[in-house]
Amino acid sequence: MFQIISGKVAVNMIKDGASICIGGNLNLLEPETILYELEQSYKEKGSPSKLTVMFPVFLGSMEGRGIDYFAHEGFVKRLIGGSFASMLPNRKMNDLIFNNKVEAYNIPMGTFYNLLKNTGAGQPGLFTGVGLHTQADPHYNGGKLNEITKEDLVERKELDGQQWLYYKRLNVDVAIIRGTSVDEKGNISLEDEPTSQGIFATALAAKANGGIVIVQVRRKIKSGSVHPRLVMVPGRLVDYVVFDERDEDKISRHPKSVLGDIRQPVELKEVLPLDQRKVILRRIALELRKNNLVNLGFGIPANLPSVAVEEGILDNLVFSIEHGPIGGVPGWTGVFGVAMNPDLVLDSTSTFDLYAAGMLDVTCLGMGEVDKDGNVNNHKFKNIIAGTGGFNDIVYATPKIILAGTFSAGGLKTSIVDGKLVINQEGKYKKFNTSIEGITLNAAAARQKGQQIMYITERAVFVLGNQGVKLIETAPGIDVQSDIIEKLDFEIEIASDLKQMDERIFRPEPMGMRFSE
The missing domain is CATH 3.40.1080.10 (Glutaconate Coenzyme A-transferase)
Incomplete structure (x- = not known):
C-alpha cells in the first residue's frame, strides 16, 4: 500500500549510489518538489551521493531547475540522458560533463523509452537498428559524451546476417515521476496534464528491478472520480506519493484546448516577420x-x-x-x-x-x-x-x-x-x-x-x-x-x-x- 509523505521524507528513501530514472520533459510532468528536496538533502547532508541519474528527456526550463538540481560535484556519478540542455539557462550540468566531473551517456530518446519498456517486461535489453552508424554505435563512440566515460552500455551484434545495436537493460532503483492526482488505491491519473511522457514504463522498470516508485501529484481524489482512461499508473506500482509543495500548479496549468477538453478556434494573431x-x-x-x-x-x-x-x-x-x-x-x-x-x-x-x-x-x-x-x-x-x-x-x-x-x-x-x-x-x-x-x-x-x-x-x-x-x-x-x-x-x-x-x-x-x- 502506498504512503503519502513529504518531499523531504521521500528523498531519504534514496540511498547513496542509487540509480534513479526521472520522468518528464522540460517543465511538463516535472517532479519539481522531489528534485528540489534531493538537492537540499545533498547540500545539507551530502547524501544521497554518487547517483546514477537517468532521463529520457531533459528536465528543467528555468535556471537552476530540473537536471541542474544535480549539478554539484559528487552528487552524481553518472548521467544517462536522451537529450540535454542546448541553450541557457540550464547549462550547469553540461559544464560538469565537459570538465569530466561526471560520466555521461546519450541514448536516443525513443530507444530510451523502449529500453524502459523492455526492462519493465523483464527483457535483457533492446535490439534495434536505431542509432546504427551514428554516435550511439560503439563503432563510433557508443553515446559517450566525455573522456572519463568508459563502460559500454550498447553493443553491436549480428543476427540473421544483419547488424543491430543491443542496448543493455537499465537497472532502475528509484523511479521519480509526476501525475495530476492519486486516488484512494494509489492509482495515478493525468487529467490536468497534456502528455504522459512514458511514466508507466518508467515506474514498471523500477518495480521489475525491485526498486521503488515515488510520485509527485497535485491532489488526492476519491477512487472512480476520474475517467479510467486517464489513469496511467496503477496503484500496485506506487510506493510513495508526494504532494506539490512548491506551488507548481500555478505555473504548470494548460489550456483546455491542449488537454483535449475543447477545440479552440485557430486564429493567427501575429504573422511571422519575413526574415x-x-x-x-x-x-x-x-x-x-x-x-x-x-x-x-x-x-x-x-x-x-x-x-x-x-x-x-x-x-x-x-x-x-x-x-x-x-x-x-x-x-x-x-x-x-x-x-x-x-x-x-x-x-x-x-x-x-x-x-x-x-x-x-x-x-x-x-x-x-x-x-x-x-x-x-x-x-x-x-x-x-x-x-x-x-x-x-x-x-x-x-x-x-x-x-x-x-x-x-x-x-x-x-x-x-x-x-x-x-x-x-x-x-x-x-x-x-x-x-x-x-x-x-x-x-x-x-x-x-x-x-x-x-x-x-x-x-x-x-x-x-x-x-x-x-x-x-x-x-x-x-x-x-x-x-x-x-x-x-x-x-x-x-x-x-x-x-x-x-x-x-x-x-x-x-x-x-x-x-x-
Whole structure:
C-alpha cells in the first residue's frame, strides 16, 4: 500500500549510489518538489551521493531547475540522458560533463523509452537498428559524451546476417515521476496534464528491478472520480506519493484546448516577420503534400504551423510531435511538446513505435552542422551538448527528411529587399564543413535505405546526392560563387539544372499555397 509523505521524507528513501530514472520533459510532468528536496538533502547532508541519474528527456526550463538540481560535484556519478540542455539557462550540468566531473551517456530518446519498456517486461535489453552508424554505435563512440566515460552500455551484434545495436537493460532503483492526482488505491491519473511522457514504463522498470516508485501529484481524489482512461499508473506500482509543495500548479496549468477538453478556434494573431527563418519555413512548406503526417523538431521547424495557418493549409496536414500529440497545432501556446486541438495524444512510447513503423511521411528537424558527405551532427558541439533527443528514432524509417537551419551561425544578418535576399553580415561559424564533430545522421545509411534528404537554408537548398551534398536551388539575389561556393571549404556538386527558389517565398504577402486533389 502506498504512503503519502513529504518531499523531504521521500528523498531519504534514496540511498547513496542509487540509480534513479526521472520522468518528464522540460517543465511538463516535472517532479519539481522531489528534485528540489534531493538537492537540499545533498547540500545539507551530502547524501544521497554518487547517483546514477537517468532521463529520457531533459528536465528543467528555468535556471537552476530540473537536471541542474544535480549539478554539484559528487552528487552524481553518472548521467544517462536522451537529450540535454542546448541553450541557457540550464547549462550547469553540461559544464560538469565537459570538465569530466561526471560520466555521461546519450541514448536516443525513443530507444530510451523502449529500453524502459523492455526492462519493465523483464527483457535483457533492446535490439534495434536505431542509432546504427551514428554516435550511439560503439563503432563510433557508443553515446559517450566525455573522456572519463568508459563502460559500454550498447553493443553491436549480428543476427540473421544483419547488424543491430543491443542496448543493455537499465537497472532502475528509484523511479521519480509526476501525475495530476492519486486516488484512494494509489492509482495515478493525468487529467490536468497534456502528455504522459512514458511514466508507466518508467515506474514498471523500477518495480521489475525491485526498486521503488515515488510520485509527485497535485491532489488526492476519491477512487472512480476520474475517467479510467486517464489513469496511467496503477496503484500496485506506487510506493510513495508526494504532494506539490512548491506551488507548481500555478505555473504548470494548460489550456483546455491542449488537454483535449475543447477545440479552440485557430486564429493567427501575429504573422511571422519575413526574415531568414520564415524563408526557411516557407521553403519547407512547399515540400509538403496533402494529408501528410509531418513530424516537427525543436528550433526553426517548430514554427511551421504558423506558416500553415497563414497559408490556409493547416486542415490539410497532420502534425506530430514525439512527445505524444498528433493533429492540431503544435506549439501554439508557446510550449514545445504540446498541441492545441490535438486529434489524439499517444504516450511517448507509442509515438516512437508509430515512427519506427514508418508511418511518418515527412520529418522536419533542426540542422546543426553538415559535412561534405551529407552527414549531420545535431548532438554535440564544442561548447554545447544537446543530445540526440528523438532525432535518431524519428529519421530511422521516415522516407523524407528535411533538415532546416541557416547557412552559417553566430551573428548571421540578412534582409529581404524587393524580393531578393541580401546577406548583411555572415555568421562567424560555418555549418557546412569538411568534417564534423560527430554523426547524428549517417548519410550513407540513409542513401542505402532510399531516404530523401534535404538541407534547407535561407540562401540555398541542398539534397543528398550520390557523392554527398548537392546544390539544387539558390535564393534570388544570391551569387552562387561568392555567397555559397567561397564560403565552403570543400567542393560541392551543383545540379545541372540549378534553379532559383520560388519567388513567392520572398514576398510579404501569403504564397497562396494550395494542395492538388
